[in-house]
Amino acid sequence: MSSQDPRRARSxxxxxxxxxxxxxxxxxxxxxxxxxxxxxxxARTTLYRNFPSTDSLIAATFRRLLPTPTRPPTGLPIRxxxxxxxxxxxxxxxxxxxxxxxxxxxxxxxxTGDDDEVGRLRRSVAESYTEPLHAVLSAGEDSGILIxxxxxxxxxxxxxxVVLARMIGLRPFTTQDVERLVDDFLRGRRTEDAV
Numbered sequence: 001m002s003s004q005d006p007r008r009a010r011s012x013x014x015x016x017x018x019x020x021x022x023x024x025x026x027x028x029x030x031x032x033x034x035x036x037x038x039x040x041x042x043a044r045t046t047l048y049r050n051f052p053s054t055d056s057l058i059a060a061t062f063r064r065l066l067p068t069p070t071r072p073p074t075g076l077p078i079r080x081x082x083x084x085x086x087x088x089x090x091x092x093x094x095x096x097x098x099x100x101x102x103x104x105x106x107x108x109x110x111x112t113g114d115d116d117e118v119g120r121l122r123r124s125v126a127e128s129y130t131e132p133l134h135a136v137l138s139a140g141e142d143s144g145i146l147i148x149x150x151x152x153x154x155x156x157x158x159x160x161x162v163v164l165a166r167m168i169g170l171r172p173f174t175t176q177d178v179e180r181l182v183d184d185f186l187r188g189r190r191t192e193d194a195v
Contacts, residue, residue, distance in 0.1 A: 012050050014040040019061040031058050051117070059117040062102045066121075067092050068128040071135070078140040082158070082182045085132055087175070090162045094172045130155050146189045157185050 018040035022030040033054060037044050051057040069092060072084035102125070133155050140146035158181055162173050173181075 008050065011042050011046050014042050015047055015050060015057065016061055016064055018042075019057055020065055023058070023061050023065070028058050031061065056117040059121040063117070063121045063124050066102070066124055066128060069132055071132045074139065078136065078143075078145050079182065079186060081136045081139075082133075082186070083179060085136060086158050086162075086178050086182050089129060089159050090173050090178050093159075093162050093166050129159055133158065140189075144191055146186075147191055149189060154185065154189075158182065 015036060018036045019031050021039065022032075022035055031054065033044060033047060036042075036057065037047055040047075047057070051060060069085060069088040072081040072088075074081070076084070102121075130152065134151045137146060137149075137151050137154055141148045161181060162178075165171070165173060
């Protein structure tokens, strides 16, 4: 298996550093070919050799900067693990302008088409939210505390309201709101033995 050409890797790194700086200071709209090439000192043709479209460059930049939820300690009770994880997701969605910008950009219906950087970004976002939650749910199901169920639906039930509220401009979720989300979720998934 051959490794990437070091010159190409350097060019990609410079382009992504410039795009990251622009994205953080001005949002996705600031990441233009002219702005990125000017800031990075990399030629336009090199940019297009590395990223076939502006959407590809923006998606790769978001993926590079993607914040991930904090995984809760495994020794805690399931409710506490879900609360810690839901709180971490809520803080990421509500506090990080980058996270809001990325979710809004993806929600605008960016298509993967021939450009699979957008697809990689979508998968990275999904994995960053689903992997830790799936682990907590698996532990709860394996221990008999939770009724087995659709884990992707569980992600939507726990993280979806927070994401939607942020994207359409509703008030931020409080600690009590997160507790209610988790408790409502658990009411439907706890086994009778665990109640």
